[in-house]
Amino acid sequence: MQILRKSNWEGFEKTRKMKRVDIINAVKKSGLKGRSGSNFLTGLKWELMGKGTRYLICNADEGEPGTFKDKFILENNPSLLIEGIAIASYAMDIHSAIIYLRGEYSYLKPKLEKLIKQSEKYLKKIKLKIKIVLGAGSYLCGEETAILESIEGNRPLVRKKPPHPSQSGLHGKPTCINNVETLANIPLIILGDWNNNLQLFSLSGDLKEPGIYEIELNMPLKHIVSLGKPKNEPKAVYFGGSGGCIPYQKFRNLQVNEETISEKGGFLGARGLIIVGKDRDIVDISRTLSEFFVYESCGYCTPCREGNFRVVELLEKMENGKARKEDVKLLEQLAHHISDTSYCALGVASTTHLKCALKYFKKEFKI
Amino acid sequence: MNKLDNLISQYKEGKCELITLFEEIVNSKKYIPFEKLNYLSKKLDIPLAKLYTTASFYSLIPTAKKGKYIIRICNNLSCNLNGSESILEMLKKELKINLGETTKDGKFSLELTSCIGCCDSAPAMLINNKPYVKLDKTKVRKILRELK
Structure with missing residues (x-):
């Protein structure tokens, strides 16, 4: 696996001989995009940073259902991440970096802290302090501005943009927020012989061999799914909880990348693929996912808070055979209203799974 | 101090x-x-x-009294497909409590959690922030016995 390569601070030492602007250009030229699913050009994000005191935040709040690739890096090659943070900080002239680690991964904290300590001789060279702030269980805190609120000690609601964090982020200072996988790739880019298309996929669900697989983008869906060895004929592939789903049979030859999945109504996101077997009930799955969004909704805006609650209610009615004819239509309308009118991206994406299910598996919603 | x-x-x-x-x-x-x-x-x-x-916003920061061991069972899609509901039912029965409740002796609290990133070893749960994975009924019984 490319992501398991060791750099042993060679990438960092190499950048120390480079001008900051050249590092940023190298990252820009590499084509690396945010691996959290945002797909924003990382080098450009770095370039857009405002002046003065600034911060780097490593987003290790991996909460998307079916996604565990950042945990894989934190467990198997965390030194690459620390080096990536150091290079990024040096390139942007940052002296204070924070790893925002999700509370559910708190057991990874001691090892990471030890590693930061062991890396001190390198961090000292660029006067960089890295600290870990532990989250405490909130899906919303995967959103970059909610992280800022959380660190600042506020109820972590999503901020309005603009201003973007690159201009006014943590404590009002320019802040760059990058995902674990994004930062871990930085030393490899600097060392060269790096393939941007090799990305981590989390495979889980009805599989005999679920796990993390490094897969080249554009690989046909059937090849990706076959790596996890399906227990039986797959019916659908879900892209996390918020990325919707596509029917497996119909799209088994589809070359998987952000664009192809978006064309089908889904969202590849952080590449957490949940494979659902042929005997599964799509309405039941929709309810499970919608319950997740009810649980994680921050409650700030009505469409997400009330809408998803009503969605669960309707799906329960369908499962209990108590739905009326017009309920399917109502469900469809709700799914669209919620995504059209929610305040933040998480609310907007909360019904993608439902819209896809209604698009491809509508028969199952009939009463 | x-x-x-x-x-x-x-x-x-x-x-x-x-x-x-x-x-x-x-x-x-x-x-x-x-x-x-x-x-x-x-x-x-x-x-x-x-x-x-x-x-009170955070699920890992309870504002009401909990048991010595807080069991948080993941019921998200991957765990759900791999039988988390039967594990949950079993826990309710063994501990004689419902979701959100604490045993009379103050030892165990039972809760659901969002995805804990253990989807490749589902079903999974956290007990006081420690993950327990690839759960089946025998394994859960053993874990409970050890904690009791």
Whole structure:
């Protein structure tokens, strides 16, 4: 696996001989995009940073259902991440970096802290302090501005943009927020012989061999799914909880990348693929996912808070055979209203799974 | 100086976050008692309501009393497909409590959690932040026995 390569601070030492602007250009030229699913050009994000005191935040709040690739890096090659943070900080002239680690991964904290300590001789060279702030269980805190609120000690609601964090982020200072996988790739880019298309996929669900697989983008869906060895004929592939789903049979030859999945109504996101077997009930799955969004909704805006609650209610009615004819239509309308009118991206994406299910598996919603 | 007071002075110097103070209290008490919130409010000069609204947002920061062991079972899609519901039913039966409740002896609390990133070894649960994976009924019984 490319992501398991060791750099042993060679990438960092190499950048120390480079001008900051050249590092940023190298990252820009590499084509690396945010691996959290945002797909924003990382080098450009770095370039857009405002002046003065600034911060780097490593987003290790991996909460998307079916996604565990950042945990894989934190467990198997965390030194690459620390080096990536150091290079990024040096390139942007940052002296204070924070790893925002999700509370559910708190057991990874001691090892990471030890590693930061062991890396001190390198961090000292660029006067960089890295600290870990532990989250405490909130899906919303995967959103970059909610992280800022959380660190600042506020109820972590999503901020309005603009201003973007690159201009006014943590404590009002320019802040760059990058995902674990994004930062871990930085030393490899600097060392060269790096393939941007090799990305981590989390495979889980009805599989005999679920796990993390490094897969080249554009690989046909059937090849990706076959790596996890399906227990039986797959019916659908879900892209996390918020990325919707596509029917497996119909799209088994589809070359998987952000664009192809978006064309089908889904969202590849952080590449957490949940494979659902042929005997599964799509309405039941929709309810499970919608319950997740009810649980994680921050409650700030009505469409997400009330809408998803009503969605669960309707799906329960369908499962209990108590739905009326017009309920399917109502469900469809709700799914669209919620995504059209929610305040933040998480609310907007909360019904993608439902819209896809209604698009491809509508028969199952009939009463 | 105890650990919390130490963290409070660090917070005042801008060296530690509010969420870390909450976590310290939860580490020792398993939840944030009202008195502790009040204590923080006075020490930090932050309105109690603001502290409560912040703390109560997080699922890992309970604001009501919990058992010694908080069992958080993941019921998200991958765990659900791999039988988390039967594990949950079994836990309810073994512990004789429902979701959100604590056993009479104050030992176990039972809750659901969002995805904990153990989807490749589903079904999974956290007990006081420690993950337990690839659960089946025998394994769960053994875990409970060891904790009892």
